[in-house]
Amino acid sequence: MSLLKETLLVFTDLDGTLLDIHTYDWHPATSWLNKLQDHQIPVILCSSKTAAETLEIQQDLGLEGLPFIAENGAVIQLDVRWDDHPDAPRLINGTPHTEIRRLIDPIRERTGYKFTTFDDVDERVIGEWTGLNRERSALARLHEASITLIWRDSDERMTQFEAELVQLGLKFVQGARFWHILDARGGKDQAVNWLIDEYRKREGFVPTTIGLGDGPNDAPLLDNVDYAVVVKGINRFGIQLQDDIPERVYHTTQPGPEGWSEGLDHFLSASRHIT
Ligand SMILES: [Mg+2]
Numbered sequence: 022m023s024l025l026k027e028t029l030l031v032f033t034d035l036d037g038t039l040l041d042i043h044t045y046d047w048h049p050a051t052s053w054l055n056k057l058q059d060h061q062i063p064v065i066l067c068s069s070k071t072a073a074e075t076l077e078i079q080q081d082l083g084l085e086g087l088p089f090i091a092e093n094g095a096v097i098q099l100d101v102r103w104d105d106h107p108d109a110p111r112l113i114n115g116t117p118h119t120e121i122r123r124l125i126d127p128i129r130e131r132t133g134y135k136f137t138t139f140d141d142v143d144e145r146v147i148g149e150w151t152g153l154n155r156e157r158s159a160l161a162r163l164h165e166a167s168i169t170l171i172w173r174d175s176d177e178r179m180t181q182f183e184a185e186l187v188q189l190g191l192k193f194v195q196g197a198r199f200w201h202i203l204d205a206r207g208g209k210d211q212a213v214n215w216l217i218d219e220y221r222k223r224e225g226f227v228p229t230t231i232g233l234g235d236g237p238n239d240a241p242l243l244d245n246v247d248y249a250v251v252v253k254g255i256n257r258f259g260i261q262l263q264d265d266i267p268e269r270v271y272h273t274t275q276p277g278p279e280g281w282s283e284g285l286d287h288f289l290s291a292s293r294h295i296t
Pocket of ligand 1: 034
């Protein structure tokens with residue numbers, strides 16, 4: 022049985038996975054993006070970016086109207102057709118940004134932990150950090166339910182900080198470039214499962230799922246899909262998956278969008294049939 026049919030859902034990380042880590046180019050993935058669209062298979066973006074930023078990237082990729090997961094699962098954008106849903110157009114999944122800010126500011130004052138958040142700087146600095154233009158950098162600051170930061174302190178102090186966050190019901194997750202603080206109850210895993218369940222209820226089928234990611238914050242995504250593609254990444258820690266067997270998990274030899282296509286070739290190419 023081929024996986025390439027309407028009951029498939031593709032969940033994908035952005036930076037370092039579908040988008041090149043340095044240039045944000047996705048063109049090596051174009052052929053697969055077109056093929057998935059031809060088969061009406063939803064490509065659901067799932068990253069640490071804000072919803073404002075992801076809406077623009079969706080348009081660039083020709084994926085507008087589909088659901089997506091922003092801020093590492095703290096925000097879930099619904100399919101545009103689900104406008105009768107009480108949370109439409111999107112669900113804020115946990116503690117809001119301003120409340121997280123209110124919880125961590127006193128910790129930083131008391132302990133002097135060295136880190137710089139996106140709220141501490143303007144879009145010019147975010148542009149320097151990310152290589153994004155001024156307009157996209159402004160959208161990258163519009164967090165609704167998480168905080169993004171650069172850690173500038175020791176690994177030991179990070180462990181202490183993380184323990185304090187856990188006490189407050191928060192968690193600390195690492196993306197491609199930055200660290201993120203969000204509600205401990207939310208995450209890419211929780212958001213993926215919520216969307217799978219919503220497809221099941223609304224579309225009346227149990228979807229088969231493929232996930233693609235390159236960083237440690239993608240492990241919860243990749244552990245909760247049927248087939249996982251680990252795109253070769255730059256992170257020094259790599260990704261540890263719970264069930265890393267060749268039948269379920271493919272590790273690409275190429276990074277970014279080339280690796281993304283390589284992973285889909287592996288699981289979805291015409292010659293491959295999975296029963
Ligand atoms: Mg990534």
